[in-house]
Amino acid sequence: xxxxxxxxxxxxxxxGLAAQAQHVDDSLLIRRLADTVLTNGxxxxxxxxxxKKIGGRLAGSPATYKAExxxxxxxxRAGADTVYFQDVTVPHWVRGGxxxxxxxxxxxDFVAPLAVTALGNSNGSGEKGVTAPVIEVKNxxxxxxxxxxxxxxxxxxxxxxNPRFVETFRAYGDAVRYRGAGASRAxxxxxxxxxxxxxxxxxxxxxxxxxxxxxxxxxxxxxxAIGLEDADxxxxxxxxxxxxxxxxxxxxxxxxxxxxxxxIGEIRGSEFPDQYITVGGHLDSWDVNEGANDDGTGIVQSxxxxxxxxxxxxxxxHTLRIVLYANEENATNGGREYAKQAKLKGEKxxxxxxxxxxxxxxxxxxxxxxxxxxxxxxSWIPLLxxxxxxxxxxxxxxxxxxxxxxxxxxxxxxxxxxxxRYFDLHHxxxxxxxxxxxxxxxxxxxEMAALTxxxxxxGL
Amino acid sequence: xxxxxxxxxxxxxxxGLAAQAQHVDDSLLIRRLADTVLTNGxxxxxxxxxxKKIGGRLAGSPATYKAExxxxxxxxRAGADTVYFQDVTVPHWVRGGxxxxxxxxxxxDFVAPLAVTALGNSNGSGEKGVTAPVIEVKNxxxxxxxxxxxxxxxxxxxxxxNPRFVETFRAYGDAVRYRGAGASRAxxxxxxxxxxxxxxxxxxxxxxxxxxxxxxxxxxxxxxAIGLEDADxxxxxxxxxxxxxxxxxxxxxxxxxxxxxxxIGEIRGSEFPDQYITVGGHLDSWDVNEGANDDGTGIVQSxxxxxxxxxxxxxxxHTLRIVLYANEENATNGGREYAKQAKLKGEKxxxxxxxxxxxxxxxxxxxxxxxxxxxxxxSWIPLLxxxxxxxxxxxxxxxxxxxxxxxxxxxxxxxxxxxxRYFDLHHxxxxxxxxxxxxxxxxxxxEMAALTxxxxxxGL
Numbered sequence: 060x061x062x063x064x065x066x067x068x069x070x071x072x073x074x075g076l077a078a079q080a081q082h083v084d085d086s087l088l089i090r091r092l093a094d095t096v097l098t099n100g101x102x103x104x105x106x107x108x109x110x111k112k113i114g115g116r117l118a119g120s121p122a123t124y125k126a127e128x129x130x131x132x133x134x135x136r137a138g139a140d141t142v143y144f145q146d147v148t149v150p151h152w153v154r155g156g157x158x159x160x161x162x163x164x165x166x167x168d169f170v171a172p173l174a175v176t177a178l179g180n181s182n183g184s185g186e187k188g189v190t191a192p193v194i195e196v197k198n199x200x201x202x203x204x205x206x207x208x209x210x211x212x213x214x215x216x217x218x219x220x221n222p223r224f225v226e227t228f229r230a231y232g233d234a235v236r237y238r239g240a241g242a243s244r245a246x247x248x249x250x251x252x253x254x255x256x257x258x259x260x261x262x263x264x265x266x267x268x269x270x271x272x273x274x275x276x277x278x279x280x281x282x283x284a285i286g287l288e289d290a291d292x293x294x295x296x297x298x299x300x301x302x303x304x305x306x307x308x309x310x311x312x313x314x315x316x317x318x319x320x321x322x323i324g325e326i327r328g329s330e331f332p333d334q335y336i337t338v339g340g341h342l343d344s345w346d347v348n349e350g351a352n353d354d355g356t357g358i359v360q361s362x363x364x365x366x367x368x369x370x371x372x373x374x375x376x377h378t379l380r381i382v383l384y385a386n387e388e389n390a391t392n393g394g395r396e397y398a399k400q401a402k403l404k405g406e407k408x409x410x411x412x413x414x415x416x417x418x419x420x421x422x423x424x425x426x427x428x429x430x431x432x433x434x435x436x437x438s439w440i441p442l443l444x445x446x447x448x449x450x451x452x453x454x455x456x457x458x459x460x461x462x463x464x465x466x467x468x469x470x471x472x473x474x475x476x477x478x479x480r481y482f483d484l485h486h487x488x489x490x491x492x493x494x495x496x497x498x499x500x501x502x503x504x505x506e507m508a509a510l511t512x513x514x515x516x517x518g519l
Numbered sequence: 520x521x522x523x524x525x526x527x528x529x530x531x532x533x534x535g536l537a538a539q540a541q542h543v544d545d546s547l548l549i550r551r552l553a554d555t556v557l558t559n560g561x562x563x564x565x566x567x568x569x570x571k572k573i574g575g576r577l578a579g580s581p582a583t584y585k586a587e588x589x590x591x592x593x594x595x596r597a598g599a600d601t602v603y604f605q606d607v608t609v610p611h612w613v614r615g616g617x618x619x620x621x622x623x624x625x626x627x628d629f630v631a632p633l634a635v636t637a638l639g640n641s642n643g644s645g646e647k648g649v650t651a652p653v654i655e656v657k658n659x660x661x662x663x664x665x666x667x668x669x670x671x672x673x674x675x676x677x678x679x680x681n682p683r684f685v686e687t688f689r690a691y692g693d694a695v696r697y698r699g700a701g702a703s704r705a706x707x708x709x710x711x712x713x714x715x716x717x718x719x720x721x722x723x724x725x726x727x728x729x730x731x732x733x734x735x736x737x738x739x740x741x742x743x744a745i746g747l748e749d750a751d752x753x754x755x756x757x758x759x760x761x762x763x764x765x766x767x768x769x770x771x772x773x774x775x776x777x778x779x780x781x782x783i784g785e786i787r788g789s790e791f792p793d794q795y796i797t798v799g800g801h802l803d804s805w806d807v808n809e810g811a812n813d814d815g816t817g818i819v820q821s822x823x824x825x826x827x828x829x830x831x832x833x834x835x836x837h838t839l840r841i842v843l844y845a846n847e848e849n850a851t852n853g854g855r856e857y858a859k860q861a862k863l864k865g866e867k868x869x870x871x872x873x874x875x876x877x878x879x880x881x882x883x884x885x886x887x888x889x890x891x892x893x894x895x896x897x898s899w900i901p902l903l904x905x906x907x908x909x910x911x912x913x914x915x916x917x918x919x920x921x922x923x924x925x926x927x928x929x930x931x932x933x934x935x936x937x938x939x940r941y942f943d944l945h946h947x948x949x950x951x952x953x954x955x956x957x958x959x960x961x962x963x964x965x966e967m968a969a970l971t972x973x974x975x976x977x978g979l
Contacts, residue, residue: 496943498682
């Protein structure tokens with residue numbers, strides 16, 4: 060147990076003086092934002108309703124429209140002066156049934172079904188399923204080297220997350236190509252299906268779904284993710300019986316595109332109503348879980364920013380726009396449409412912030428901005444550090460706000476929470492309300508509100 | 520989902536160059552320490568055995584001695600060249616039975632038993648239990664103001680954790696006096712028992728035990744902690760029926776002091792074998808859980824430091840001592856004895872580090888050192904930041920190493936992990952193996968190994 064003598068108010072004051080005297084006022088205002096969020100913020104209850112009452116909300120599913128309706132109401136309750144929908148055409152993929160995989164072998168100890176889930180956007184095998192020998196490959200290099208062995212087989216990509224990456228998103232970036240492109244790369248050589256090691260380093264056996272993208276030049280074969288323990292088990296069993304076969308059955312189907320919506324709530328700016336600061340996350344999620352950390356937390360944190368401004372009577376100079384994006388998961392059409400409309404209308408966007416990396420304790424903001432803008436935001440770190448953010452060194456921003464930069468040059472950024480637990484539950488059945496810590500999520504909302512307040516006050 | 524372009528090796532190199540060229544070598548050595556821990560460190564498996572095979576290990580319980588035997592073996596396996604026990608006289612408190620609390624009221628909806636646990640070191644009520652009216656007080660000020668109403672009643676301290684403290688240990692420091700001194704303060708005015716709101720802000724109903732200290736001048740009355748939801752329920756029910764009575768029954772008993780041990784493993788120093796760097800945590804835990812974050816993680820992280828040094832062939836110049844302290848929870852006699860012996864033997868201690876704040880992602884080190892020593896450690900932050908530690912600003916150190924400073928002036932410190940989740944499970948039934956994240960705990964071990972390496976190399 061730690062003996063703590065450090066006094067937070069003292070720390071705040073010191074930070075304030077360390078910067079300009081102006082920053083003392085800012086530190087006190089941000090302290091009030093924090094107190095509002097920590098003592099009676101609506102974010103956690105909003106998250107409970109979104110995850111427990113609505114649950115998984117894959118683009119085009121009935122839950123999509125329940126979530127949109129809930130989002131509009133939540134924005135109104137938070138105090139938005141304008142709430143509206145922006146049409147977004149979205150793909151409509153359905154899982155269609157229960158995904159299955161079983162080892163077929165003379166060995167009696169090989170009978171247990173494997174923990175699998177079909178990859179998003181993948182085509183089902185149909186009733187009969189696929190039964191074929193398995194070729195396990197470590198990576199694409201091995202696939203290419205053994206391409207003559209692939210025909211008529213099921214390819215098992217057993218490429219693990221690299222535990223050496225401290226920042227887990229780097230391990231994801233390194234491994235995710237097997238989920239995205241593995242099916243078509245194998246189909247090119249005549250594979251009948253693929254099984255991909257889940258994009259995770261979790262100490263559990265949950266299979267992790269996520270988007271696959273077929274290359275239209277090759278057969279669109281079934282594709283599944285397998286839990287880590289079962290991936291290791293399958294690998295060991297292939298060594299024990301190289302002649303074993305795998306039976307896989309999935310039911311995935313891409314229906315015609317359908318209509319969903321970005322849900323937008325605004326507080327009109329007092330000085331520059333035609334200049335926008337956007338704060339948001341994505342409202343859609345995968346179908347296998349409650350979409351709690353991906354991205355329910357980003358949604359309720361964004362709504363919390365607006366709610367906290369209203370509760371404290373903070374009138375932004377620029378128009379504050381909270382955007383609940385549609386369809387990040389399997390096509391990012393919500394972010395594309397928002398940027399496209401901003402460009403068509405010639406809107407001026409001061410800054411766009413996203414939260415889509417989980418509801419964990421904040422550590423920084425990653426940014427896609429000019430060096431001057433990064434320097435300006437870095438000068439605010441003494442104001443942000445009491446609530447967790449100590450760095451803005453990372454390059455990068457969220458998928459959805461990311462489209463604004465190439466479209467109209469908007470400086471964009473994303474909340475950067477602790478990343479260690481994210482891939483334990485990302486796109487898996489355990490991404491549920493119970494795996495969000497109330498205070499960690501609230502600290503993220505505080506940092507988002509603080510940065511929004513500073514950008515609105517000082518510009519970028 | 521974040522798009523990450525930042526390259527960690529680049530960051531490391533930059534940090535290295537930003538400091539002296541020497542720091543490039545250090546950053547690469549620390550990177551190797553990190554790789555060792557993250558790819559094949561023994562800490563997580565050690566934690567599994569300690570929590571799942573041995574479990575709760577309150578001082579004096581049979582599990583105490585199983586844990587000591589396991590600790591000695593784990594230190595040998597890790598590569599300690601010397602392993603020995605240091606005798607520690609410890610109190611031997613036993614819970615003695617099932618703790619109970621029930622509301623007695625004419626109201627039919629008041630019948631459910633309350634989630635309670637007797638406080639450590641408290642005396643039981645005996646078979647008959649205590650049945651009495653309840654007086655709820657917000658704090659000691661209200662107790663003093665209403666002291667004439669206390670006689671013959673059960674005092675309910677309903678003092679909540681203050682959610683405004685971002686650093687949760689400050690909320691604990693603010694509230695814990697009701698657990699430690701509440702019973703005697705109430706007994707002074709004739710109370711028959713006390714019920715204390717649990718030291719937590721968790722969103723659950725687990726009661727949290729912990730040490731109570733009786734004032735010998737007053738009757739040693741029964742004392743229980745109550746879960747947060749039931750604390751709110753009890754408070755509401757007292758308002759609904761001010762005449763309600765509470766029945767409480769506990770069985771706690773303080774047996775004669777007994778003998779336990781600090782378990783110590785060493786690597787003898789090559790240049791200064793008679794100068795010590797101590798790294799440790801406490802081996803004991805409360806009886807109501809597995810002692811996973813309090814302090815199983817500190818134990819396995821400390822052993823991991825020694826294991827990583829051996830695996831990389833790092834020969835410390837000073838003698839590295841891993842200390843698994845006895846009896847932190849209900850008397851801190853292990854830490855006292857270690858400091859007492861160090862003083863008696865005139866040992867020179869260069870630095871002492873502790874981990875006893877949970878196995879969460881590290882954010883800093885808190886220190887009790889001279890300003891010059893703090894500045895020197897602060898100059899190493901570029902080497903530590905890639906693994907989570909970005910600040911050494913906090914004052915304070917762990918309970919156990921804390922005794923070395925007054926005794927022989929040793930500079931002392933403690934790993935400072937993210938504190939948001941700690942009091943959700945501290946001293947409660949949910950402090951179990953499953954609530955430790957492997958990588959978060961490993962990052963803490965990396966930071967401890969890195970700081971130990973730097974102090975050994977450069978001194979303080």
